[in-house]
Amino acid sequence: MxxxxxxxxxxxxxxxxxxxxxxxxxxxxxxxxxxxxxxxxxxxxxxxxxxxxxxxxxxxxxxxxxxxxxxxxxxxxxxxxxxxxxxxxxxxxxxxxxxxxxxxxxxxxxxxxxxxxxxxxxxxxxxxxxxxxxxxxxxxxxxxxVVGNIKLFMKDAATSTQWFEFMIFNHRTGLDHVIIQTADGIEINLPRTTYNYWSYNGDKGQVKFPIVAQVYDQYGSRVDVYVQAFTGAVTSLGQGQFPEPVTSFANDTCQSPFPVDSNGNVYQNGLVTPLNVKNPNLGWADWSYSATINWCEKTTSGATANSSCVVSATISPGGAIQIGTMLPVKWEGIFTGLEFYVRANQPFTGLAVGYGSSLVATPVTSSWTKFTYTMAQIGAPADIGKPAHLDFRNPTNSPFSLQIDGIKFTTN
Missing domain, CATH: 2.40.40.10 (RlpA-like domain)
Incomplete structure (x- = not known):
């Protein structure tokens, strides 16, 4: 790292x-x-x-x-x-x-x-x-x-007075630029390669050694390194080390991000992604099978004032609206249960909700109805990331249609 x-x-x-x-x-x-x-x-x-x-x-x-x-x-x-x-x-x-x-x-x-x-x-x-x-x-x-002074390593190659490269290492802070001063007083600003060597390609003619490499860090501090010759595979010791930057040591309360919304939102006008980052490995994703789903149906009024669209689905026998996430989600001490709203044009009793085989039979009416289950009731494993998935399943022999809104894991 x-x-x-x-x-x-x-x-x-x-x-x-x-x-x-x-x-x-x-x-x-x-x-x-x-x-x-x-x-x-x-x-x-x-x-x-x-x-x-x-x-x-x-x-x-x-x-x-x-x-x-x-x-x-x-x-x-x-x-x-x-x-x-x-x-x-x-x-x-x-x-x-x-x-x-x-x-x-x-x-x-x-x-x-x-x-x-x-x-x-x-x-x-x-x-x-x-x-x-x-x-x-x-x-x-x-x-x-870092221990001791910064160091310069001349590349192990056929270096010469017209071409040489060196690497700076053992430095406390990040480097900004390097200027070499030749024995006859010429100063040359060296470019940095993508492989982290500072390179001279002969555009100023032959360089007269010894040289001084003036190494600057990103805070403007300078350390000189005296290089006696262009001989490859030789390490030169700098004249010092960069000082600690003038900055306060922050007593931060850094928080590691949760891979899903830490407030528990799973679906609210769409599947929820934390940190406003669109990435397939963050947040909740559609893992459904044997189901036709519109994840933002706008012709049906939502269950809450914040709803602009709802999940509308037809689930075949044995199919499920299946919601999962790629990363580990250790929910203990954070989530306490699951809540959601559900309705259908025609009432039915076949919906099963939960994880694995621990599914809760959930009756569906023609009006928005809120259900709240504990994590134990829905059989939530200790880690609800992949391969675990939350199912709204059809265990019956006939397809059914329904709408769902406001899916959320409740918090302490």
Whole structure:
């Protein structure tokens, strides 16, 4: 889980439903401190400076953690972070930044919602690899893992006075730009490559060594690195380390986002997605089968004043309006029961509501009728995320039609 660079991130992650106290861990070159904590609780961060506000994120894990995008080589090598607590990040996070690896998968990572693909070691501290995915909260802070001065590594290649590249590492805050000053006083602003090396391509002619690399961080601080020659695979030690940025350490109450609406809304003028993010992996989704459904029928007056449309469906024998969500939803202590409104043009008694085989027989009349069931009555498992699903099922031998509105899990 490391971000390097222009917006170096050191992230604090809180699993959205973890428990059993607080565990502090400090990791990598842009270290992310990870902890398991009670929902909606944030532990204090030690040894690092708060550089931003918390933002909601989602985390999975992957195994191919070596040799990412930033040129640091093996994680435990001389220019690597020195441990395996790393991550790949979604496009929305690494655009404008440099990180250890990228996660371009369009289903999870390449979306508008911040996503982190953690190493197994990191994910184990958040929730454990058996979970697959959890909602997390992330924050940008300075890198407190850094020991000693910044360093410069000349690329292990056929470098010369007309072409060379080097990587800057072991820096506390994100880098902004690098200027080299040659032995004859010429200053050259170097571009940064997508693989995290600062490159000179000969456009100013032959460079006279030794040179001074003037390295600036995103807060305007400068550290010089003296480079004696263009010889490849040589590490040069900088003249210092970037100071901690002038910023206050915020006592935030960061909240890990819930994968569904934390107020319990499932259907209100459409299936509800939390955080106003349109993403197939967040919020409630239609998993129905053997049913014809209009999820926003406007010709029928809704059950409440806030209703602009309702669910209108015809369900075949054995079919169901089936509502699910992709991510883990540990509801205990948050949701207490289920409520909804239902009606039909013709009354009938065949509707069954709930999870799995624990379905509650629910009579349907021609008027909007509100039903409220406890989580135990509807057979809700401890985790109502995938593969669990809420059913409005037709267990009879004949099709029936109905309208539903205001589906909601009640809260404490």
């Amino acid at each position: 490391i971000f390097y660079n222009k917006d170096q991130l050191h992230i604090d992650i809180a699993a959205s439903w973890m428990s059993n106290g607080i565990l502090f861990l400090t990791f990598e070159i842009l270290i992310w401190q990870i902890w398991s904590i009670e929902p909606n609780t944030l532990g204090l961060i030690h040894g690092s400076v708060d550089l931003g506000e918390c933002f909601p994120s989602r985390s999975t894990w992957y195994e191919a953690i070596e040799h990412g995008n930033c040129g640091y080589g093996p994680l435990l090598g001389p220019t690597g972070p020195g441990n395996q607590f790393i991550a790949a990040a979604a496009t929305v996070l690494y655009n404008g930044s440099y990180i250890v690896d990228q996660c371009p998968d369009p289903g999870w990572c390449d979306t508008s919602f911040p996503h982190l693909d953690l190493s197994p070691m990191s994910f184990d501290k958040v929730g454990g690899p058996d979970l697959g995915v959890v909602m997390t909260s992330a924050k940008k802070v300075s890198c407190d893992y």
